[in-house]
Amino acid sequence: MGRRLAGSGGPAFRAALSLLLLCVLTACGGSPEPASRAAAFNDTDVMFLQMGLAQIIEGDRVAEMAESRASNPEIKAVATELRGQWRTERDSMRGWLEQWKRPLEADPSAGLHAGHGDLHSLREEDFTGLSAFRGAEFDRAAVALLLGNLHNAMETIRMETAGGSYPQAVDLAERMTEARQSQIQRLLALAAG
């Protein structure tokens, strides 16, 4: 809608713009919407959301396998909990990127992923490798892969709590810190078995 108005640039656009400005300046309407739209976001917020989404997508593939195939019920329980929380987090994260008109993924041609990022990612062969395992071996590998994914995610999350500026995204990162740390604890207890 903003694009269409901007494109026309006519009186309707100017009217809408002044109304919007008025709302921003006076926080009209009582709804938190105008205020939250006006809240500033920075590059760290965008990167947190883009990288965080990629990490969630990767983690969810491992957790999906763990949920259906692990022998140890505690592994299944952690996987189920993660998947549920990721669904909600993903919705918020996508929502902000869309609201800010930012791509959901960092541009792969920028070299970030082709360079260092790739080292931090799982590959197709890791998933096929995991699916070939059985019983206790599967459990051990699934826990190791989940821990690797969550540790990488924690780095992204902590980057956001340290340097993000969009209050709701920082707030989300703080909640994610708490949730992920407790899941890491449970997975490490399983690894120590």
Added chain:
Amino acid sequence: MRRRFTLPALTVAAVGGSLLVAASPASAHGYISSPPSRQANCASGAVAGCGDIVYEPQSVETPKGSTQCNGGGSRFTVLNDNSKNWPAANVGSSVTFNWVITARHRTATWEYFIGNRLVASFNDNGAQPGATKQHTVNFAGYTGRQTVLARWNITDTVNAFYSCVDLNFGGATNPTPTPTTPSPTPTTPAPTTPTPTPTTPAPTNPGSTTWAAGKAYKAGDRVTYNGASYQCRQAHTALAGWEPPYTAALWAAV
């Protein structure tokens, strides 16, 4: 249209720069998860008062050649503190170490020391490790409590990753030929109370209800939370921690 393409590129460039700044002191890579290393015992909560290592047990990275549990750097010195009550895993003479890897750097060697003596070394000849890594080391001749220092030596940087693992050779679960004294492990037949899954199916009252974790909401549903009213923006299942005031993508205040 041009805007659309240039903006992401700029964002990525700027953000890439800030990541390097933010993450370079601790670009993390791996540690031993079992038997639990000192950093694993910190991250799992088995040992308290560890500081920041709980957030990044994989980050004990310093130049190669140190014999200290923290790799000799200024960070994570708590790992060197032998007065801390580190749990020691009971093991036999053959021990299998499992690594958690968060970045697969090309690897020279994996080394395992006790004291200053190299007990085992595995040469990867510059290969990239897989997503998981496991080594079995023979510690024949060692008894009692020992601290194993493991070093993961990276090929293409000057650095190594350090993990100290406290072990108790000949501890309870080991091949000590004592004829299984502790009677056939009292397998307390786990009281099968099926943990009444706290799915408290929140009194489903059509119209405005109180927000509740575990409940499925669809777009348009109205709830109250802490005295305020909200309308659901997109279908989801509510989770503890994702209350309406904190999830603007899911709930609009009305």
